[in-house]
Amino acid sequence: MKKSALTLLSLLLVMTMFLAACGNNGGSNNNSGSTNTPSSAPEESTEPSKAPEPVELRVFSTFGGTDAAREAFQKAIDEFTAANPHVKVKNDTMSANDDGFRTKVNTDMTSGNEPDLLFYFIGTDATEIINSGKVVAMDEILDADAEWKNGFAPAALESVRTADGKIYAIPLTGYYEGLFVNKKLFEENGVELPTDWEKFKAAVSAFKAKGIIPLSGPFDQSHYLIEHFVLAAAGAEGQAKGLKDGIDPNWEKGLAAMKEVYDLGAFPEDAATIDLGMAGNYYSEGLAAMILEGSWAIGGWSEETKANTTVLPFPAIPGGVGTGKDVVGGFGSGFYMSKAAYDDAAKKDATIALLKHLTNPASIKSIATANGGTPAAAGVQPEGLPQAALDGFKMVSEATSINSPIDSKVTPETFSTIRANIQPVVTGKKTPKEALEEAMAIETAAK
Template identity: 30%
Template sequence: MNTSLFRKKLLQIIGVVLSISLLAGCGGQAAEDGAGADGKVTLTVWHNWTGQDAKAVSMRKQLEDFQANHPDIVLEAEGLPTDGLRTRLRTVAAADEMPDLFVMFPDAMTKEFVKGDLLQPINEELDKKPEWKNGFIPGALDGFTVDGNIYSVPMNLAPSSFIYYNKALFDQHGVKVPETWDELLTAVRTFNEKGVIPIALGNKTNWVAQSTTFSTIADRITGTDWFLKAVAQDGASFTDPQFIEALTKLQELGNAKAFQDGFNSIDETQMMQLYFQGKAAMVINGGWALANLVNNAPPEVLDNTHITIIPPIEGGKGEPATTSGVVGTGMGVSKKLTGARKEAAMELLYALSGPEGQQVTLNSSTLVSYDIALDESKAHPLFVELYNLMKNIKIVPVYDSKLSSAAVEVTNNGLQELLMGGDPKAIAQKIQDAQAGAVAQ
């Protein structure tokens, strides 16, 4: 080969390589800065707004509106059912591969992610907008605060335990709406005699019985202070007699045939369908179920549905006018975000949980942890009933917001076993061992 031609070819190759290197360097800088070559920022967003209830539809619409109003920001949104989202988040957390923004639960999950150095604090963003920060109800930010840093704000208020009941079925069969535990058992017995499911339950995904029913029953008996001490393993144990009594009370409902056959084989959606079809007199579910009722229940069921709480239990140490729950989920922001991507993430966080976002959520028949008034003339009557009920109801901790991940799983599985005839003392020991092990780490 001609030497000068060889040198010419070699210089061309070197030039191409250098050009590629320079382009790669520019691309790397852009990626680090957050914007792509087209100037657009891409954010991955994981959420649990997958249903057709008013809340889910409203939140998806907010994402769509944000995308339309911010053409320079591309949202790669993915919806997962709540239990699937929890599992997947903990899986990617273990691998340090978090999405950019994600629906996150307060208390235990937030603390675990902070401990894993996975979250971005948002103190600076809140301080920039004091009208936003100061609009939350007292204590609303506590579940997202760790060592003085705030990692999210609630987008809703999530009481997890109400009895939704079909007043027409109660009247038809001469049943009193229960105000005591004995009256609840009497209602269960009467509906069974009349061939009506007393309480629809769908515990296939195993969190339902714990979140909607057991957490409140347990607080009625043990009181909140005992539970928090047991969580901290500081002067209380899940093998204490009061906790075993709480397990026994839930089992008492199961033994009384309060729930339909096969309750561990259907999920929350199917559970609600039993109620919608008029086959069940009651369903115990969280405040989030109201948006589902308003959107999907037939008129003959919706128009006869009213709301109350699990009745007090005689001799219990807990307050009677309470429901288990949390202040609501928030959007977690990955710690890896910097530059333009971080700015875009904070814009989306504010759009979903700022004053306008909170108003949109309230308008979707969903309670919020924000100090804004409900226009009762525009709200569904059932939501007005829930909204006014909450004025006289205190929220106590739902178990899966305070227990460790390991203890939550053991508790959920244990309650499935309990309702199938399992030994309360043996189940209590498993929960104690799981929580003690987690605290010791």
Template identity: 25%
Template sequence: MNKKWMPLLLAFAMPMVMVAGCSKSNQTENATASSDQGTKTEGQVSIRIMGYNSEASRATYLKMLQEKLPNIKVEFQFVALDNFNNVLNTQLQAGEGPDIIELGGEARLLAKAGYLMDLTSESFVSKYADAGLTPYSVEGKVYATPLQSWYEGIFYNKKIFNDNGIQIPKNFDQFIEIQKDLAAKGIKPQTMGAQSWEPMMKQSIGLVNNDYYSNPSNKGFDEKFNKGEASLAETWEPYVENWSRMIKEGILKPDMLGLSYDQALDEFATGKAAMWESGPWAVSTILEKSPDFELGMFPIPGSNEGPGWLVGGPGSAFAINANTKHKAEALQILELTATPEAQQALIKDNAGSSFLKGVDVDLGEIYADAKEAFKAGNVYAPWTAAWDSGNPIVEAYGKSLQEVLAGTKTVKQALEDADQVNQTMRDSLK
């Protein structure tokens, strides 16, 4: 790929926030900060890590690096997500940049442009499950290794459910009926910060996961979609139409378009709504607002009974700058990261599961109702796992779903909008 396209492509690549599983605290940061992990001593090599997850979410891990790798002085640079690509792109085009880069959906674009080191032959790569490596692979070569996963399901207020005799829904019809019953009792069934385009995008894809991706015969769709040989409008429409009953039944309302993430979180945490879709990064805030909150999460149910699906996958990954002057030391960090101790350190400050083989993470009682979904491996987000230009595609789709909620577009038009972005990005990459 011609590098002159990188400013355009990266402008699309990562305006995403919780798409990559980032904590809400990082969504509102606008500053750029750098922190040295200790004082550099004689003989140490400085390695700069640039990330869009804050230092607080990496604290235990960074401390471990300093203890285990005394030959390296880690300089951690946090750059707020809304400015991350601008800073990174400027540095990379100048032949500079950090030694290690935290990446999300833009990994394939950077790899194709020659900015990332090929890690395929490194021994630590084989320690990760394929599901964690796929989003960071191009034509069979691996360019980054995953950190902890992210996932979203339906948080629910156990007290409201118990007080009203409600069971966890086993299929999508039950999910709809539960919400209609709660509404009839004067209880807001679900809150949603639809001021952001992400929640409807994710929840609708949760149903697509259940009803489309779970069918083995559809396994090749994402590859065809990348090549322009398949479209969302022709393939996903019946599943998204089914999900849109949430709008038609008045469960998701147009006034939610004025509701922010923080306002939706507050509604749920203070007992004003029975359900809210989000992920583990929100738990601490919920419990800070309501220490006695009885919190649970269940997966998004499908049309047929089953374990359900969560939306998620690798949250972000570490890649090595192809132009680093300290290749050996950067590889040491990635090699150490591919150990159970490092994975547990990452998870301690930023909840998630691990893609390192053999690492077992106890997610706790909150996620007990999603246990079967996790056990079945029912966690997927096609835009991060498989699509070449995933982030701009789902942004277009999500924004068009906002128009569906407002009553100015149809589901088919929303999917066609996403298909058009896919075609535009494919044309740009030629």
């Protein structure tokens, strides 16, 4: 009896617990107003998700026209909009070689017409838009997404850090500049490659005598001429200080050397009127033996020219302190996010998402492959590059210094003054000292 009673008691206890459990479960499936489960639960589980509101973004960059990475950049944008159909992206472009590019950026940034993402120069050119608060520091956004941040080569991010310790521009691809030479023309004409100053001058004289343009370059858009002749004389330290400590005598030597080779017939006869695009055409068409250019130029040359080209560091100028292996390069441009977009709740997330897509390893690899640039992404190796591009990477790896260009070390007005004085200097109408004194006066007035 005791055993039967105990068994019955146990059974009753189990049944009581079962019924209690059923009662609780049942409370969520009836309309009795039970307080066990919120009455809104069924509505939340059946309500369809709301589609994102349409967003239109504007990106302003140099990836247009004849830029070698134009199609790769547009493809990256198309990939993003395909995955985010509620986002429309206006791809606004302008050539960086066009002097109006800087004017356009400055006008937009000061008139309330800021692009949501701006691909622009790093250095002095960006000082005003950073100091005016028109763009936002990206450090917190980078730190909030470890996967995105860790996708960059650490050196690439460090190279774009500004004097205040912050990162405003997200790098995409780096670059190098150098003396590109047509090996075939040198071989066919029995001319030694210009690996030092005397061989460079000998090449100039030899090609001039044969009716071949020795060094293709314009006097107005003389960016690359100025950068290399000054660096070859002043060396890394002298070039880096710009004009802030006065005029370095080696800068004068660099401009004097430019006149020296001008007198030997180095430049095109129409160097006073052509632009960088035409100078590049002369080289690409085999009409010029050498050109000072950047890695991005390779993609725009004919296949034959690519195959016949190598790149060398510009030779050191005697009497100066250059090493002959000082190279211009680095990460000179990046994506800035406007403060206006960051503060716009309707645009902020979409703009950041687009920025992350444009700078993910796959996009960087695609664009670096197109323009031959140094990838900002860690572990990314561009594919299918011509030998000239590989020679460029080798040149950089062997360089004694890698230097940002002069126009990142002086004000735009100062650099424009130097450019405007190149023709007077090489034609003997002004001395290098007079030209640099004019630039120094502009630089001093800007402080």
